[in-house]
Amino acid sequence: MSVLHEYDYIFAIGTLFAFLDAYNNGANDVANSWATSVSSRSISYRMAMVLGTIFEILGATTVGARTAETIKNGIIPPDTFKDNAPVQMMAFTIALVAASSWVMWCTRHSAHVSSTYSLISAVAGVGVATVGASKVQWGWNNGKGLGAIFAGLGMAPAIAGGFGAAIFMMIKLIVHMRKNPAPWAVWTSPFFFLVAGTICTLSIVYKGSPSLGLTKKSPEFLASVIVGTGAGVCLVALVFFVPWLYARILKRDSSVRWYHIFMGPLLLKRPVVAEADRAVVPRYAVVQEDDESMRSSNSIKQNREQEKGNDHERTMVVAEGQMPKTYKEIQEEGDAKLRQKLLEHRGPIGWAMRTLRDNPMGPGQIYEKKNAKTALKRLPAQITAALLYGFHYDIHAAQTGIAGTPDGIRMQRVYDAAEKYPDEVEHTYSFIQVLTACTASFAHGANDIGNSVGPWAVIYHTWSTGKTADKTAIVPVWQLAVLAIWISIGLCTYGYNIMKVMGNKITYHSPSRGCSMEMGAAITVLVFSQYSLPVSTSMCITGATVGVGLCNGTIKAVNWQRVGLLLLSWIMTIPIAGTFAGCLMGLFLYAPHFS
Structure with missing residues (x-):
């Protein structure tokens, strides 16, 4: 029940923009995470929407963050509001308004930005308007100040690019450079399932499950869980997946269906029912033309x-004697x-x-x-x-x-400029990529849901109790579920606007490249989380995409114009979202009023 009845309108506005911020998070950040899998054709666009929705909601509601930092990343001192509940409620409402408005505008124009950085910048702008620039943490502040944010903006994509390139070069040396790469792809697939399973488990343990308290367990226990899970995934792949691939790719049996995977080793001795001229696998070419x-x-x-x-961006003559058509037309x-x-x-x-x-x-x-x-x-x-x-x-x-x-x-x-590999070889890595993408969505729903629910939890707590929220405020499960649903709605209804400019717009994608990108991004997020440095998963996957693209051996394999536009949008997010939030806060806080 509300205590601050006279501020019901602020609560209503804050709730509305919390929903909009979650919607933008799904349409921008989550869509970018799935763009790699869709671009590689490892999974259909519709199935990506379904799996993304399932794992986002599961991550948020089952192991989602049950506490939310009210003073985002330590940018504003905890005693800023001095028991002034209405000002605190207004501050986080305005931060949501500024952040969600900027991200929505960028999404509408297919410009990818980080909703996390947008919200943090908006909170900093509110802090300047409320307590002055001198009180805002502009330095490192144990990895939680604006200095750490700027550092992460430059370091994360570069490090992710290095990890992604290293993983893809390992695949390239072990499989792609062989004279007959198909058998190598089939028989080494359990090893890459081991790598992916271990990385995915690390991601859930250290980034995606704060409420489980796994990080408080002994190192021996964590090591056994992580290694055991990876080994378990490897064993399942060896028993079920390898025989299925052997029958489908090496024996070219077109009668093999997905449900035959449960036959396991029996497929190794199963006679070929219908031998095809080529392995019956999807075509993974970027352009499949009619x-x-x-x-x-x-x-x-x-x-x-x-x-x-x-490359003139203005016009192009489509036929002799006709007026030229513009790009928009x-x-x-x-x-x-x-x-x-x-x-x-x-x-x-x-x-x-x-x-x-x-x-x-x-x-x-x-x-x-x-x-x-x-x-x-x-x-x-x-x-x-x-x-x-x-x-x-x-x-x-x-x-x-x-x-x-x-x-x-x-x-x-x-x-x-990118070398193309056989479809039957790429088919092996499509399953690994779906595994890493689902894990990324689970971890995002479990951890990054706090970016949207944190300010809303503060607004709700202040409105319902009439008291300022402490440094941490308990977040009910129903709030996690509601915003997780809005994230999924954003992914399904408007995620295409970001997906269409990510992925293949940066470099050529294929399943082996895509799983390398996603694992490289996941490792980078893990490294940064261990040092409590703020990092955007979307920036990591973009950096990994560029790193893998450069493994083609030429800079021409990367669309540097698109990369430059992405960097510009990331950098501009901080001053624009911060300035917008600060101006709005100053307008409402210091506007003339009559008592």
Whole structure:
């Protein structure tokens, strides 16, 4: 029950923007984590949404952080608010408003930023407006001040790139560089399951399970749990996974289905039922073209030769005698093709798109009688389309660059600079990548949920008790569950807007590359967490992506323009979110009022 009745409106605003911040977290940070798996075609886009939702909610509700730091990372001194509960509630509400607004704007424009850094910067801005710049912790502050944040911004991507490159080079030397790499991929797969299982267990123990208290156990106990789990995953892979791969890839038995994996060693002696010319595995090429897209690809090559590497972003002549089309017009044509496909869909999304097409708003204002009736017809269709549009978005087409544009030509150059490996070899690592991606979502839901729920827990505590929250405030499970659901909604409905510019927009992806990137990022997060340094998982996966891309042996295998834009958005997050929050806090705190 509320105690500060006169501040109900602040609580309502704070709750609204806490939900929006969680939504942005899913649409930006979590989407970036799954972009690697989707880009590599290790998992379908829809299945990534399903698994991401399941493991985010499981991580948050089962082993999620039950305490939330009210003074985020020690940036503001604990005695800042001096028992002034309304000011504390307003401060964290404004921090949520500023952080979520900035992240939402960036997501809308497909610019990836860290929601964690955005919120921390907003809290710093609020601190400047409330107690002055001299009281804000600008230095290292035991790894919790703004100095540590800036350090992590530069160190984390570089270190993750090193780890990711090291893991991929190990795969490359052991498997890819062999004359016949398929048998090497099959028989060495348990070792890489051992590596992935160990890293994933470390991630859960040291970063994703604060409420379990595992870090308080003896080193011997932790070592046995970590090594035992990794060895268990390796043993399961050896008994069940290797025979299944042997029958599917080496014996090329097209009759083998996913459920045959439970036969285990029996598959080694099972006669070939239907031998195929090639292993029946998915194609992992970034661009899988039909007749129309093949013609577009040929057009790209011709344009590339004509333009001689000159990337003009303005216009491009599509045919002799026609007016040139702008990049925006070509983008709209691509979106129109997607909408046309959705109009023909038989499911709810098809119904929603057809309803919106057949019931356009007429001239005049919305309160006109005819328009009011039309709006009522369109409302359920608009909600349905908003919820399901992301599930049907063509992520792979968006990631490769639109055919005929300078962006498409640039991405083709990046892909040409990367060596391609056989699909049956890449297929082995797709399962490892799904394992690492699910673990990353579990750890994110368990640990990073505090970024959204922390300020909301403070607002709720202050509003309900009338007292300022201590340095830590207990977070009820229901709050963790609610915000975990909003994170999942953000991932499913708007995550495509970040996924389409990540992954293959940076470098060429494949399952062996993707699992190296995710394991490299996970190791980096573990290292930083041991030294209590703030780090963004999204920045780590981006750095690992660049590091693995450079393993192709040329800098041309990385899209440096996209990397530069990412760095710019990361750096600009700190002053923009902080300034916005500080100005808002100063406006509300020191505005003239009458008693």
